[in-house]
Amino acid sequence: MRKEEGSGWRLVEDSSRGEFSILIGSEFCSVEITNDEWLSMVPLLFDLIDQHKEYQNQLLAEESINLEMERENWWASLDGGKDSWSLKLIFNGNRSCLLYTSDAADEGLGEDLGGRR
Numbered sequence: 607m608r609k610e611e612g613s614g615w616r617l618v619e620d621s622s623r624g625e626f627s628i629l630i631g632s633e634f635c636s637v638e639i640t641n642d643e644w645l646s647m648v649p650l651l652f653d654l655i656d657q658h659k660e661y662q663n664q665l666l667a668e669e670s671i672n673l674e675m676e677r678e679n680w681w682a683s684l685d686g687g688k689d690s691w692s693l694k695l696i697f698n699g700n701r702s703c704l705l706y707t708s709d710a711a712d713e714g715l716g717e718d719l720g721g722r723r
Contacts, residue, residue, distance in 0.1 A: 614707045630705060637703040646678045647695070654684045654693075662688055 608619040616631040626638035639647070657673050665671065670687040679699035685692050694706040 632705055632707045634708075635703075635705055637697070637705055639697070643679070643697065643699070647680050647697075650675055650677045650680050650682050651693075651695075654682055658684055658686055658691060662686075 610617045614633050618629040621627050625640055628644045629638050654673055665688040667688055673684045675682050681696045683694040692707050697703050
């Protein structure tokens with residue numbers, strides 16, 4: 607079992623839980639997903655985070671941008687400025703869910719996924 611947690615997010619991977627072995631949670635909600643769903647979501651998140659990093663240094667303190675991407679059954683949106691961002695994820699496959707973080711959520715989620723990239 608693997609547990610990771612940061613400001614505004616939580617990730618638990620537990621293969622003993624069967625098909626829905628990965629739990630992703632925010633301060634507002636959580637969802638259990640399959641390993642295949644996880645593997646299709648992670649590259650999408652990294653691409654959004656990388657794209658934000660490209661623009662981050664060009665933004666003034668009061669500016670913000672919205673980046674959106676869609677892949678397979680996932681839609682993701684990153685809203686953020688120079689120093690923080692929030693994330694929305696929508697999964698629409700054989701079931702649907704919405705997961706979002708506030709600006710208080712740290713980038714640890716993206717950094718933690720690094721081992722799974």
